[in-house]
Amino acid sequence: MAIRIDTSARLTWWEKLYLPQIIQGLAITFRHIFRRKVTMQYPEEKWELPEHYRGIPVLIKDQDERPKCVACFLCEFICPPLAISIEAGELPASNNVEKYPVKFEINMLRCIMCGLCEEVCPEDAIVLSKTFELAGTSREEMIFDKEKLLELGGVRQDPIQKWAQK
Numbered sequence: 001m002a003i004r005i006d007t008s009a010r011l012t013w014w015e016k017l018y019l020p021q022i023i024q025g026l027a028i029t030f031r032h033i034f035r036r037k038v039t040m041q042y043p044e045e046k047w048e049l050p051e052h053y054r055g056i057p058v059l060i061k062d063q064d065e066r067p068k069c070v071a072c073f074l075c076e077f078i079c080p081p082l083a084i085s086i087e088a089g090e091l092p093a094s095n096n097v098e099k100y101p102v103k104f105e106i107n108m109l110r111c112i113m114c115g116l117c118e119e120v121c122p123e124d125a126i127v128l129s130k131t132f133e134l135a136g137t138s139r140e141e142m143i144f145d146k147e148k149l150l151e152l153g154g155v156r157q158d159p160i161q162k163w164a165q166k
Contacts, residue, residue, distance in 0.1 A: 054113050054128040058153035068125035071099040075117035083110035104146040
């Protein structure tokens with residue numbers, strides 16, 4: 001099969017010099033040189049995040065300082081990159097909750113912050129925080145265990161109990 005070259009689109013001698021393209025490139029460069037710079041002094045200044053920003057997933061404690069997670073495995077099941085791993089344990093029969101997470105880990109190197117874990121959680125125990133600064137010196141540091149996730153998530157008042165107290 002022969003390749004056909006369109007000879008009707010030949011360059012003029014002016015276009016062969018590439019001068020118009022060079023002048024156009026320099027014009028863009030000079031236009032950007034005199035614009036106001038957007039430079040932040042990072043550790044001291046930080047970006048103002050949008051209201052619905054999705055950062056890293058964290059676990060939440062209820063007002064009694066207990067993890068809200070009931071180890072239903074829905075977040076582990078729905079996670080596309082398989083970043084979440086859970087081991088469940090049984091609680092004594094005195095509680096309304098039958099299971100709790102003995103081990104809850106999220107591999108932040110795999111996590112894509114998609115928010116599916118937050119959407120599927122029936123207890124609102126896992127949420128996407130506003131934290132976006134992740135740094136570690138090893139792979140092991142980037143696997144967040146239950147204690148670290150609970151520390152990052154903190155305590156959130158249950159809206160139903162908050163309403164009942166009024």
